[in-house]
Amino acid sequence: MALQRDYSGRAVVIHGLNVDTDAMLPKQFLRTVKRTGLASAFFHSDRQAHDERGSTHPLDEERATGARVLIGGENFGCGSSREHAVWALADFGFTTVIAPSFGSIFEINCVNNLISCVRLPADRHDDLLQLLADDPELEVSLDIENNILRCGEDYAVPIEMDDGFRERLRFGRDMIDMTERHLPQIEEYESAQRTRFHWLW
Known part of the structure; x- marks a missing residue:
């Protein structure tokens, strides 16, 4: 049965190339091990800079409330491997990120947190x-x-x-779930190992 999770909705656009995870969640917010309460820290420095200039960051615009889709530029999510950045992304309410390309670890962290990463060719990204x-x-x-x-x-x-x-993403499975799908093969291998190398068991 497919997971009832909505990967669609209003979108927020974050312009710029090579937006890294340090910008998404600055280092001072990495002390927590909780995955909640990080929405206000998401792009904290950039949002603060906008506020000081008297402008409004896209995440603080009215239409960002309830948005589920975040659109970024080339190499979105590059930089450090901090999963806290993805926790903040999820805590803000986003379930889908769209960009021409992603930092590889960021993309894996997103999937681990049931956030879809959609790669679009540059021309179709521009059209969107x-x-x-x-x-x-x-x-x-x-x-x-x-x-x-x-x-x-x-x-x-x-x-x-x-x-x-x-x-x-469809079924809400984590890495343990995916491993357990191969449980019969794992048990067969372990049984053979017990017979062949009985002194290890």
């Missing part, structure tokens, strides 16, 4: 940004089962996603 610039209230819809990203009436883009990632 333009659609949202024209109408910020448009919703972005991710159909994980059929590998399609939609926005508005005319934007429907086939996406590629690792089969293992897609299965985990």
